[in-house]
Amino acid sequence: MLIGLEIKNFAIVSNLSTEWQSGMTAITGETGAGKSIAIDALSLCLGERAEASAVRPGTERAEICAQFDITALPLAKQFLEQQLLTNTDQECLLRRVICKNGRSKSYINGSPVTAAQLKELGQHLISIHGQHAHQHLLKSEHQLQLLDSYAGHHTLVDNVRSQYRHCQNLQKEFTALEQAQQQQAAQKQLLEYQVAELDEFALQADEFSDIEAEHHKLSHSQTILEACQRELQYLYESDEQNACSMLQHSAQQFAELANFDESLNSVAALLAEAAVQVEEASREIRNYAEQTELDPSRLLDVEARLSGAMDLARKHHIKPEQLVEFHQSISQELESISTNSARLNELNDEIQTALDDYHSAATALSASRQSAAHTLNELISASMANLSMENGLFEIALKQEHDRAPNSLGFDSIAFLVSTNPGQPLQPLSKVASGGELSRISLAIQVIIAQKVTTPTLIFDEVDVGISGPTASAVGKLLRQLGKSTQVICVTHLPQVASSGHQQFFVAKEIADGETFTQMLPLNKHGRIDEIARLLGGDNISKTAKANAKELIMAHA
Template identity: 65%
Template sequence: MLISLQIKNFAIVNELTIDWRSGMTAITGETGAGKSIAIDALSLCLGERADVASIRPGATKAEITAQFDIRQLPYAQQFLSDLMLDDEEQNCILRRVIMQNGRSKSFINGNSVTAAQLKELGQRLIAIHGQHAHQLLLKPEHQLRLLDAYAGHDNLLHAVRAQYQHYHTLQKEHAELIKQQQAQAAKKQLLEYQVQELDEFALEEGEYEQIETEHTRLSHSQTLAESCQRELMCLSEQDDQTVLGQLQHSVQTFIELSNYDPKLQEISQLLGEAAVQLEEGCRELRAYGENIEQDPERLQSVEDRLAQAMALSRKHQISPELLHHHHQQLHEELASICSNNERIEDLQHEIAEALHAYQISAAQLSESRTQAALTLNELISESMHELSMENGQFAIQLNQHEDRRPNELGMDQIDFLVSTNPGQPLQALAKVASGGELSRISLAIQVIIANRVTTPTLIFDEVDVGISGPTASQVGKQLRQLGNSTQVICVTHLPQVACSGHHQFFVSKRVEDGETFTSMLPLVQEQRINEIARLLGGDKVSSTTRASAKELLEVQSL
């Protein structure tokens, strides 16, 4: 429940504090006094879009603070708890500051929050019905929203929305893959040819380097064999003139000389080790030379493979060393395209299953809407009778089309139908109802919906436009009855509606030194009589109008 509202430097308000009470509160005032200014300020405090033009001229910022009692509001409590903004006393204080630079600041219980969070919390605290609500009544999406609000089947709406989102995601993926498939058709054909060619060549990783090395060895096998034999002869196989023979002779010489000088013993050891290493090297060289083969056929085979590798590398414009890696990349790219085709087939099955699941949820939602519509038809028709449309009939027409393109609100097409005269068939609301009738039907729907939807505070901002006489009296009684269970705030210009309030505020403005100031004051009984008399008879209040006002207050308060 709204407890208080503080407004500073907003529009023509300098500073204003309003304390609110339970029940129905009527707000009246002179034309142009700004009867809706408190509602506008409250809307801003609840997260509506900020406008620099709303700052009072000459002020640097506008500030609005609203305090709520949320002890009986579990949804609001849970919201605050989730954001760790809850208060031990279960109070809820919202504050909005609008700066001259166009920026705004939002606060909940003294903590900085976003305007979106402020708005989300506000939806759990207050529902505002504006004077143009009857115009929205002609829009199918608004009609569907009203029906869903009355039905209260949030779980079904959530299920349909979730199924639709899943179906839509699959459809989007399918469309993207089809688009890719079309764009990649020519590329796939080229890749298949390239991969097949490289598959046939089947170059292994590191193979090019190996065959390049082998080619060099095979093409120089004659040189290798002759050189090895020549050097082997020089090292160890040429009588006493070999390097090994001379080295062994030196070793023996220094062994003998070490008898004369022990220092030569270390030299003889080093030369002996060298002789052993040289002898081992000669054995390895002999074995290598014996295994050198001159294989013209193998050489030709290696040359052919090298030539083919070079040709493929030129064809793909890469170095031969990268040919194997390039082959793998093309193979992966082709596999990706092929897997896309497989995914498209899988998606077609998934989309069909998702659509079927969506249709089941949407059918359940349609059934719930149909049941709620039957009840709502009777309630609105009865309310029309009470609002001076004695022969009025109201009906909600729902059409379910399984072949209709899915959307997150289900498969239903809705139309509000009405008949206002005897013998007149039910027709679309926009074709039949006059402006006044449309306003009355809209108000009846809003009251019925508000009575069903458990919003703690309801605000009606001049929704009684186009209503007068007995109809206005009935509207006032309906709003007062609603105020017995819910806090209702109503901005009105009708004395019958104003009289129905448990409480009443009067809005006035004054001009001082070229500046305009607005005030909003609660009225006691005598002041209410005078204000109702003004609404009845104009600016001049007579004893007659006062007597009528007093009587009207007594009648509407019953």
């Protein structure tokens, strides 16, 4: 529950510090004093959007701190543990700083967090019901949310939402593939032709460089053979004179001279070795020449292969060396397009299965809603009677629309029907209820649902607009009863509601040195009597008004 709230430089508040207790707390004050200022500040502290206008004029920033006792709030504790934001004690401190440029910073237990994290934690701490809640009551989506909140079937709601998202994701994939397939139809035809042509040519990895080298060799084979035969004569085979015999002769001469000078032995050895090398080279030349044949037909084949590769490369605007890689690339692209067709068939089956699962989940949710609606009908009808609508009847009409497109809320259509007078048929709220009646019905629903949801702190911000007399007294009793199990904070202008509180704050506005200041003061017993009397009779408080005020307060003692 909320135990402390500090506000600095927020709107017309300069500095405000309040302590809060369990039970029902009423907040009253003069018109225009800013009775809802604490609620507005608390909303910001719980992650609502911050604007520069929230900062008090003439100051650099606004700061709001809210302190909560989370001893009995397991969901809040779980969130803090998951986010590594736990404190050493059983309290939780939220802090929001808004700068005059509109930027804001958020903190939980002193650690920086996002506004979204504040908002998520806030759902486990406080539920705020504004004075315009009855307007939302006319919207079918809000009606479903109210029913689901009362039913408490969160698992069923989450399952429907999950199945819906799954259907959506599959449908998006199907649509994307279908569009891609339509766009790729012409591309597929071209790829099939290109791949077939390259398959037929069947160029292998590194083949182009090999045939290029072979073509270079074959086109010069005549020159090579003539040169080999000529040089073989010079080196070894000439009968008249050849390099090998000359080297052998010189080696013999220097070997004999070495008998006179041993230093010539090395020269003789080098010449002898050279002769051996020439002889070995000559044998290799001879073998090469004997194995090499002039093959014009092979040259023509190689030239045709080489020319074919170059033609294909030019056709695809790439280098011949890139043909094999290009062939693999377009083959994979064609395979991908073909795979899309198979995936489309698979998706058809998967979508049908997902729709079946969605239908099962939505059916289970609908059954739970029907059960909760039956109970809620009786409770709200009884509550309407307590709120001066003795002959009022309330009914939640649910209809399963199996043919409607899947959505995250299931296939139920909903309508809140009401009859406020005897003999009057049940009709939609918007057609039957007046503004005051709608406010009372809305309040009845909010209180009943709040009891079931068990939010630790409930804030009602002038939800009693349009209510007066005995009805206001009934509203006060309703809120006080709720305050026995839940902390209730109620901003009100009605003495019957304010007197129902276990405690009360008075909001006052002062003007000093040309500036406006708002204060929020806790009232003691005598202060409450004076304030209730003011609400009853205006600024001129009479003895009769005081007596009536005391009587109202004592009625709840």
